[in-house]
Every structure is written in structure tokens, then in C-alpha cells.
Amino acid sequence: MMQEMLDPQDALEAAAAAALEQARAGGAACAQAVARRACTHKLVVLHGELAMLHTLQTQEVGVTVQRDGRQGAAASNQCGMAGIQGAVADALELARHAVPDPGLVLPDARQAPPATALPLLWDASLAGLDAQGLHELAQAMLEPLRRDARVAVERMEIDVACSWHVLRNSHGVAQQERRTALGWNVTATAREAGGVSGFGVERRRLLRGQGAQALAAQGCAALAGRVLGQLQPRRAPSYAGPVLLAPRAVADIVLGPLLHHLSGRSVMDASSAWGERIGQGVASPLLQLGDDMHDPGLAGATAFDREGVPTRPLALLTDGVLQAHLHSCYTARRCGTRSTASAGGPFALRMAAGATPLAQMCAARAELLVVERFSGNVDALKGDFSGVAKSSRLCLHGADSCAVGETMIAGNVLDLLRQVLAVSSGSDAVDGASSLPWLLVDGVTVSGR
Numbered sequence: 332m333m334q335e336m337l338d339p340q341d342a343l344e345a346a347a348a349a350a351l352e353q354a355r356a357g358g359a360a361c362a363q364a365v366a367r368r369a370c371t372h373k374l375v376v377l378h379g380e381l382a383m384l385h386t387l388q389t390q391e392v393g394v395t396v397q398r399d400g401r402q403g404a405a406a407s408n409q410c411g412m413a414g415i416q417g418a419v420a421d422a423l424e425l426a427r428h429a430v431p432d433p434g435l436v437l438p439d440a441r442q443a444p445p446a447t448a449l450p451l452l453w454d455a456s457l458a459g460l461d462a463q464g465l466h467e468l469a470q471a472m473l474e475p476l477r478r479d480a481r482v483a484v485e486r487m488e489i490d491v492a493c494s495w496h497v498l499r500n501s502h503g504v505a506q507q508e509r510r511t512a513l514g515w516n517v518t519a520t521a522r523e524a525g526g527v528s529g530f531g532v533e534r535r536r537l538l539r540g541q542g543a544q545a546l547a548a549q550g551c552a553a554l555a556g557r558v559l560g561q562l563q564p565r566r567a568p569s570y571a572g573p574v575l576l577a578p579r580a581v582a583d584i585v586l587g588p589l590l591h592h593l594s595g596r597s598v599m600d601a602s603s604a605w606g607e608r609i610g611q612g613v614a615s616p617l618l619q620l621g622d623d624m625h626d627p628g629l630a631g632a633t634a635f636d637r638e639g640v641p642t643r644p645l646a647l648l649t650d651g652v653l654q655a656h657l658h659s660c661y662t663a664r665r666c667g668t669r670s671t672a673s674a675g676g677p678f679a680l681r682m683a684a685g686a687t688p689l690a691q692m693c694a695a696r697a698e699l700l701v702v703e704r705f706s707g708n709v710d711a712l713k714g715d716f717s718g719v720a721k722s723s724r725l726c727l728h729g730a731d732s733c734a735v736g737e738t739m740i741a742g743n744v745l746d747l748l749r750q751v752l753a754v755s756s757g758s759d760a761v762d763g764a765s766s767l768p769w770l771l772v773d774g775v776t777v778s779g780r
Contacts, residue, residue: 361396755768
């Protein structure tokens with residue numbers, strides 16, 4: 332598939348080296364250059380029919396320069412000398428107008444030694460996947476969606492990509508990485524006399540091709556079940572108390588505020604409620620959270636961060652106790668600590684599964700709202716959220732009773748994190764990016780009938 336793009340590493344290294352030389356010649360005290368190339372095959376299905384199949388090749392060189400205590404960054408989609416010179420000139424001009432910052436830093440080779448390559452990032456079977464292979468995958472995914480005529484596939488996108496990138500800086504840091512990835516995004520609805528369901532979504536991104544077709548077909552079968560289950564919804568009850576959040580709803584509601592208060596930049600800006608709470612409980616003791624950048628099951632896995640610092644698994648919450656913030660070299664310097672190799676991260680968040688069976692969680696109250704997705708406003712700083720629980724269901728006395736229409740829910744994420752009643756014994760890789768369990772949380776206002 333990607334023969335024309337195989338192993339462009341030498342060309343990328345030359346581009347990065349040229350960018351550093353141009354930055355030095357232009358007066359930069361130090362600089363970082365990143366050169367990338369990628370080749371992507373993409374297939375699109377509209378309303379159940381093949382609509383598009385194309386190949387896209389991209390390249391980019393990005394430059395960050397520091398001069399007189401000021402920083403500027405720019406990029407070009409051309410890796411030739413003209414593109415490099417233009418990006419460097421733009422970065423230097425931006426630096427000239429930037430506000431001086433005594434905290435500016437780029438790691439040296441001692442802080443960022445060559446990272447150990449992660450074999451899990453490259454899969455030859457994906458690198459060799461051609462248009463026919465994508466078409467066969469699409470047919471395997473469409474089959475479970477066509478079993479019931481009431482299911483309508485609105486859009487399906489499947490892509491396979493190979494990418495390479497090189498990072499160099501003027502302090503001697505030198506990193507390189509290549510990766511393959513397979514992804515899909517499917518939206519569907521269900522229709523019958525008297526009603527149409529809301530949109531259902533199945534998304535995933537994988538680093539490895541083994542088992543991908545079975546996983547994709549399984550996901551599409553589950554998608555069909557979800558949209559069919561949303562036909563003929565009833566009104567949800569109104570109450571204040573526990574709700575059950577599916578993994579995708581956990582991502583929609585919880586992750587934004589959680590990551591804000593874990594962020595090194597928020598600590599630096601004094602906007603994190605957890606800035607001085609390392610070693611203290613900030614959440615329910617049922618919660619375990621880490622960023623495992625070497626996890627082959629999550630598509631963000633990487634050997635080094637955006638500054639070139641080699642990554643390592645990082646514990647963030649252990650039994651609800653704060654273990655670390657997410658620091659880059661810059662925020663670490665500003666906060667008087669060390670980088671956690673989190674520039675550009677987190678990369679592969681994993682909230683550990685718990686010990687409670689899902690059936691037991693469903694019996695938490697006589698009427699329990701089960702939230703599949705959420706659409707609304709989430710204030711990352713304060714934690715307040717309000718919006719619509721979508722694709723949701725109602726459990727009565729522990730049994731799945733019916734679908735409910737779009738229902739307003741509201742609460743505060745920081746409060747919810749302290750009021751986790753149970754964590755499911757299973758989890759899901761939401762979009763292939765974060766592994767999250769089901770959470771039974773208290774303190775939510777449900778506005779239904």
C-alpha cells in the first residue's frame with residue numbers, strides 16, 4: 332500500500348537538521364524542529380453505499396525558536412528548503428513580538444536521551460492494507476448493520492495511515508518514531524412507523540490490525556442494538572441522586588475537568604484545585620487513573636512527548652490520592668519540579684476497572700438513569716456541567732426497562748469524583764483513546780417528567 336512512502340526517515344532527518352541550521356543562522360539561541368510525513372487511505376460510505384475512496388499524502392515541518400527570552404513557532408506543509416526557510420522566518424518574527432518569558436526551556440540530551448523504540452506502534456499488516464482490504468472491512472462492518480431493515484447507516488469512514496516523524500533540537504535531543512493506525516467512525520439511526528431514534532456512534536482507533544475486523548463488526552452490531560433500543564422512548568423521571576455513566580459519558584462529562592486540575596499548566600497558572608495536593612485524597616478511593624504511554628491497546632501510545640522526553644507509565648490517582656500532575660519541561664520549570672513527559676499529553680489514559688458487576692450497579696435505586704452519551708456544557712475549571720443525556724435508558728429495580736428521550740442532567744464533576752458509588756468490573760477503550768469503566772455517581776439532578 333505505502334511503498335512510495337516507505338522509510339522516509341533520512342529525508343525527515345535532513346529537513347529537521349536544515350531547520351535547526353536556518354534557525355541558528357537567523358539568530359535563535361536554541362530551536363526545536365519536527366518533520367513529519369504520512370500516507371492515508373480513506374474509504375467513505377454514505378447511506379449504505381460506497382461514496383469515496385482516496386489516498387492522501389501529507390508532510391510538515393514545524394519549528395520552535397527561542398531568542399532573547401522570547402519564543403515563536405511556525406510550520407510549513409513543505410519539507411523542501413523553501414518551506415523550511417519560510418517556517419523559520421515566521422517563527423523568528425513571532426518570537427520578536429512575543430512577551431519575554433524567563434521560564435522558556437528546551438530539554439537537553441541528558442533530560443531526553445534517545446527513547447527506546449516501541450514495536451507496538453508499527454504493524455506491517457496495516458502498512459500493507461490496500462483499497463481492497465478497506466473495502467472488505469467495510470463490508471464486514473455493514474453486514475450487522477443491515478440485518479434489521481430499520482437500521483440506517485448515515486455515514487461510515489474507515490482509514491488506515493502510516494506516519495513517520497523526527498524531532499531534533501539544538502541541545503542534541505534526537506528522537507524518531509513511526510506508527511500505523513486503523514480507524515473507523517460510523518453513525519447510524521433506527522426508523523420505524525411513528526419514530527426515529529437519535530444518532531448512534533461507533534468510533535475506534537487501533538495501532539494493531541490483528542482482530543480488527545472482528546472488533547469492528549462487533550462494534551457495529553452493538554451500534555445497531557443501541558439505535559434499535561432507542562425507538563419508542565419514554566420520559567425519564569425527575570430526581571436528584573445517582574446516575575450510571577457509560578464509558579463514553581465518563582469521557583464526555585468527567586475527563587475535561589479531571590484533566591484541567593491534573594494539568595501542569597493549570598498548576599502553573601494557579602487554576603488547579605489540586606495544585607498543592609500531591610499525596611492527598613482528591614477523589615473517591617475507588618478511582619485509579621494513570622497515563623500509560625506504552626499501552627498497545629490505546630492509540631495515543633508513544634515513546635516520547637512533544638518535547639522529545641522519553642515517556643514512561645505515570646500514576647495520577649491511586650485509591651483517589653493524587654500522585655502527580657501532567658508536566659512538560661516548561662511547566663515543570665515554572666513549578667519547580669520535573670517533567671513527567673506530558674508535553675502534548677496525556678497520551679493513553681486508563682481508569683482502572685473496579686469490582687462491581689454492571690447488573691449490581693443498575694440496581695442502585697428503584698429508578699436509575701443510565702447515560703450513554705452527553706451533549707452540553709462542562710466548565711473545566713469549576714466542574715459544573717449541564718446538558719442532555721443522549722441515547723439513555725431507564726433501569727427499574729435493576730432491570731433494563733426502556734429507552735428514554737433526551738433528558739437534562741446537571742451537577743458538578745469535582746463533587747461527582749468524590750461521590751463515586753461503584754466502578755464496573757469491565758471497561759472500554761473509548762474511541763481507542765482512553766480506557767474507561769462505567770461509573771455509578773451520586774449528586775446528579777435529572778430533569779425528566
